[in-house]
Amino acid sequence: MKKFIIAAAAGGVVFLTVALLLISVVVEIGGGAVKIGQLNNGSSSSSTSSYVKDWSTGDPYTHNLLMHRYGITATQLDGYLKSTGIPYDPKRINGQLLLEWEKSSNLDVRAIIAIAQEESSLGTAGVATEPGANMFGYGAFDSNPENATQYNDAKAVVDLTSITIILNKNETFKTQDDKAKALAAGTWTPLMGGVYFTDTSGTGKRRADIMQKVDDWINAHGGTPAPPGGYGGGGAVDGSIASLEPFLGTVVPNTYGGGEHQCYAVSSYYAHSIDARIELNNGIAAADIGSDYNWKAWGWTVVTNPSYSDIKAGDIINFVRGTNMGSWNTSPEYGHTGVVAQVTGNNQIVVYDQGTMPFAKDTYTYHSGMVSSVVHPPNK
Numbered sequence: 001m002k003k004f005i006i007a008a009a010a011g012g013v014v015f016l017t018v019a020l021l022l023i024s025v026v027v028e029i030g031g032g033a034v035k036i037g038q039l040n041n042g043s044s045s046s047s048t049s050s051y052v053k054d055w056s057t058g059d060p061y062t063h064n065l066l067m068h069r070y071g072i073t074a075t076q077l078d079g080y081l082k083s084t085g086i087p088y089d090p091k092r093i094n095g096q097l098l099l100e101w102e103k104s105s106n107l108d109v110r111a112i113i114a115i116a117q118e119e120s121s122l123g124t125a126g127v128a129t130e131p132g133a134n135m136f137g138y139g140a141f142d143s144n145p146e147n148a149t150q151y152n153d154a155k156a157v158v159d160l161t162s163i164t165i166i167l168n169k170n171e172t173f174k175t176q177d178d179k180a181k182a183l184a185a186g187t188w189t190p191l192m193g194g195v196y197f198t199d200t201s202g203t204g205k206r207r208a209d210i211m212q213k214v215d216d217w218i219n220a221h222g223g224t225p226a227p228p229g230g231y232g233g234g235g236a237v238d239g240s241i242a243s244l245e246p247f248l249g250t251v252v253p254n255t256y257g258g259g260e261h262q263c264y265a266v267s268s269y270y271a272h273s274i275d276a277r278i279e280l281n282n283g284i285a286a287a288d289i290g291s292d293y294n295w296k297a298w299g300w301t302v303v304t305n306p307s308y309s310d311i312k313a314g315d316i317i318n319f320v321r322g323t324n325m326g327s328w329n330t331s332p333e334y335g336h337t338g339v340v341a342q343v344t345g346n347n348q349i350v351v352y353d354q355g356t357m358p359f360a361k362d363t364y365t366y367h368s369g370m371v372s373s374v375v376h377p378p379n380k
Contacts, residue, residue, distance in 0.1 A: 051227040054215055056342060061174045061208040062245070064361075065111045065165060066344050069215070071224035072109060074099055080113070080217040081122065088122035092153065093135065101154065105161040111173075112136075112157060114210035118203065123153075136160055166363055169193025171350070173204035173211075175361075178249050180204075192249070192358055241314055241341060243273040244352050247359045263353055264289075267316045267337045270352075274377050275299075287335025289318045290373025299378040306374045308347055308366045315340040315374040317351060323370045335372065338362075 051070040055063040074095030081088060081095070093116065102109040116135045120128030123135035132149040134156035139149075151159060169192065170176050176196045182188040184200050197203055218224060244252065244266070252266045267289060268280035275298050283292035290302045303310045311317065317340050319325070322332040330336040338353030347366045352359065 057172075057245075059208070060110075060211040060215070061205060062172050063108075063208075063211070064171050064342055064344075064350065065108050065173070066106055066161075066171060066350075066363075067342065068102070068108050069110070069218070069224055070227035072099070072218060073222070076218050076221050077109065077113070077214075079221055080214050083217065084117065084122070086117070086122045086124060088124055092123050097153075101157045104154070105158045107157060107161040107165065108211075110211040110214040111207070113214055114207040115160075117210050118207050138164070164194070164196055167194075168196070169360060169362065170196045171361060171363070173208040175204075175248070177202060177204035182249065189357070192360065241270075241339065241352075244270060244339060244359075248361070249358050252354060252359050263337050263355055266339060266352060266354055266359065267318075270339045271316065285321070285334045286337035287318055287321050287330075287372045289316060289337055290375055295375055301376040302373055303376070304373045305369075306371055308343075311340060311343055311349055311366070311371070311374055312376060313340050313342050315376055317349070317374050318372045319370060320372045324367070325364055325370075340374070 052063075052067050054069065056067040057063055077095035077098050078090075081090075081093065098109050098112055101107070101112055105112075115137075116122050119137035120126050120135045123129070127133050127137070127149075128135040130149055132152060134151045134153045136153070136156045138156035138160045139151045165171055170179070177200075179188060179192060179195045180198055180200045180203070182192065183195050183198060188195060252269050254262070254265045264280065264283070264286050267286070268278075271278040271280055278293075278298055280289065280293065283289060285292075290304060295302050317338055319330050319336040321330060321335045323330050323335070325336070336353065336355075338351040340349055341352050341361050342350040344350060344363075348363055349366055350361050350363050352361055354360065
């Protein structure tokens with residue numbers, strides 16, 4: 001498998017690197033040109049999470065890899081590992097270590113197994129057998145596979161999550177496959193996020209299939225209890241949000257107002273998909289969507305200047321003008337808008353949005369004063 005992460009540098013030069021490079025490019029969000037600030041390669045992962053019964057979206061291929069199944073035991077994971085028939089080293093990978101890696105990285109433990117099994121047959125093949133190398137293929141390049149020896153297993157899974165999965169926007173296995181295909185077709189752009197691998201034969205799908213086998217094993221061997229606080233916090237992508245899924249990697253059309261390729265079109269299309277009376281085509285600034293329309297007449301609820309706990313999956317979320325989104329600032333004239341896909345804990349939110357970049361799910365860290373309003377659909 002060809003492996004590398006791609007990041008953009010000023011001037012549009014593309015580099016191949018194991019860590020996310022500093023990015024400084026200009027994009028247009030919400031109608032105004034803004035300069036993206038520089039990203040660092042620190043961890044964005046959380047030790048807390050929202051829980052789902054099985055998958056955040058109904059299947060492992062589109063499941064958000066930062067969402068977890070609550071209550072999986074080390075005994076269940078050990079049972080699955082043994083069932084594979086792979087002659088792995090139980091001192092190197094076992095149920096207890098896997099749960100520790102999930103906690104330290106915030107990556108779904110079922111995904112951790114899937115990646116290790118696909119990359120190195122649980123540490124028994126390829127570069128992973130070299131002294132000091134990790135079983136996740138992290139740091140290995142076609143031209144320099146030995147670079148994987150720079151990362152042991154525990155460090156590799158944390159860096160893999162924070163850099164490859166989160167910062168490079170690879171939070172589903174489907175996204176990873178789609179980017180590999182886009183790169184091969186010449187349609188990939190740096191604003192889509194880094195490419196995890198270049199193999200186009202379905203690497204992500206095979207990993208998702210392994211996740212399903214792990215989940216099936218858990219169901220057949222005691223299952224798991226419901227989390228104490230119930231499922232959600234971020235929740236699954238429900239029927240209304242799912243109307244946006246087919247546009248990922250492309251553009252939500254300007255069907256009901258909002259401007260071609262603009263963030264406004266996302267919220268407009270989504271609102272109309274829930275209630276055909278709604279057409280958000282009279283407003284100008286994305287930041288003002290919460291106050292520009294009579295949402296009450298449609299049965300929706302507006303929360304102005306919301307706290308993190310006010311934000312729910314399925315909300316239209318509107319960001320203030322010029323606010324810091326972590327790696328870029330919203331337009332000082334228009335702000336920004338999108339739809340909340342998930343609320344994953346530790347002040348992080350996953351948002352469906354677009355600008356001049358294709359429509360995607362982007363993870364942002366909430367801070368006070370960042371959001372002008374959220375608009376809850378009926379029954380949210």
